[in-house]
Amino acid sequence: MIHSAGAGHPGGSLSAIDLLVALYGNKLRFDVENPEWNDRDRFVMSKGHASPAVYSILHEVGFISEADMMSFRKMGSVCQGHVDMKWTDGVDFSAGSLGMGLSFGLGCALAARMDSSDRDIWVMVGDGEIQEGQFWEAAMAADFHSAGRLNLIVDRNRIQNDDFVELQMEVGNVANKLSSFGWEVMEIDGHSMEEIVSALEWSSTNISAPTAIIAHTTKGKGVSFMEDNPSFHGKAPSDEELEISLEELS
């Protein structure tokens, strides 16, 4: 998809994909025939540049076709560069500007409570993304409003656009920070399916407080030359790199 578009974000897509597979495969309540069903669970992909990961899942579950997926970033495509609810069935949020998704998810959670609905709200953010001040405004508000059905997943892949997070502006112990904001927090290996499934279950059943899963991941997971390599945050693979990637991932 990214190779065909000649642009995109492979690193942060590969760090998130195991989490998304588990979330869509095991947890999320949705109806492909009725994407606007108001009682569906919401998935707010706040790190919207990981759109290739989302589109792969949406194709897998039946929201979009393979042709849609391969038209990624091309004029008129339902697969916009960053995930966009206005363009794609199954997408609940228009991302692309970092730091906004948790606030949006909180709004969804408060609306669900007013509707006496048990729909769950899942939000995924990147670790570089939480340098945005708005994220912490939302974190404080979620605790204040006891948004127990708000579930956050932090893709802690340690790399952002320019370089490693620790070199740009280290976000530090995210678990402690969120705990001090009143959140229930669990740290996991974001590539261990067993740990992911168990954490998603813990998060969705804990409705007394907002919950966060800090998923320690590897940027570019599964492709040797992309792993932990800041230069593959937002770069398409060459023809040769694509061949190697597909071989390694298969």
Next chain:
Amino acid sequence: MSAPSGGGASRDGYGSALLRMSSDSRVVVLEADLGKSTKSCHFREAHPDRTISLGIAEQNMILVASGMASSGKIPFASTFAIFTERGFEQVRNGVARPGLVVHLCGSHGGVHTGTDGSSAQSIEDLALYRTIPGMTVMHPCDDLSAEELTVQLLNHDKPSYTRTARNKTPRMYDQKTSKDLRIGKGSVLRSGDDVAIISCGVMVSESMKAAEYLSSNGIEATVVDMHTIKPLDTNLIDELANKCKGIVTAEDHSVIGGLGAAIAEHISYSGGVPLRMVGVSDRFGESGTPRELMEIMGLTYMDIVGSCESLMS
């Protein structure tokens, strides 16, 4: 149009409108620690279960509103006009771009706000929100019109920004005439064939005073309350451009990007008619009474008179 009676601040109209709409359970109100000032406090008192307090965190408030809108609610979020601007990109990317119907109200707009000083005097909000595709932008002139136009937002299918004012201004409408107002349609308060004064917000009553003064000197002016800056009532502007010798705009806002600029953009395409703008001339305000600030900024009825006379000569 009936004569002005009593007086009211447009922010009071916003507060009354929220209460009038409260029977619709989709209506939710969001606040950022200024509900007592924007007047959403009355809704809070009556419906605490549908009022969300978000503290002094405007960016978060705007996206919480957009999340609620995506879930079937009709959110009305308010703070000072100047502080909505902190969330400009949130409105652009999180509200308007996905087309989520959030209604944002910025109170205490303009230099009319007074003694708080320039940090509180938004003179660019109308310009900012006007640039966002699909946004409706309004600036009503008194409490009754603000109430009526806000209530009409309940059935409006686009996100909106409404600027209200802190201080009372003379009423241009009564309970009956305010019901004739429509979002997107300018309201003609007075007719005259010589010059058209098109204004919004607190400058509407100044425009009426200017028209009376001009009339005593033999110049008859049409006065329009252009409460909706976007979408602009271009039919009315074309009509006035044909009928009058020129147009004078009046707003408590920068002349860059506001009502005057919107009209200038339109007439630059539709054909020439002389235009003068009364507004804030690319400068910040300072502390002072509303009247002192209007004088120092060139926003009094005599400034409008001066512009009309210069245009007529």
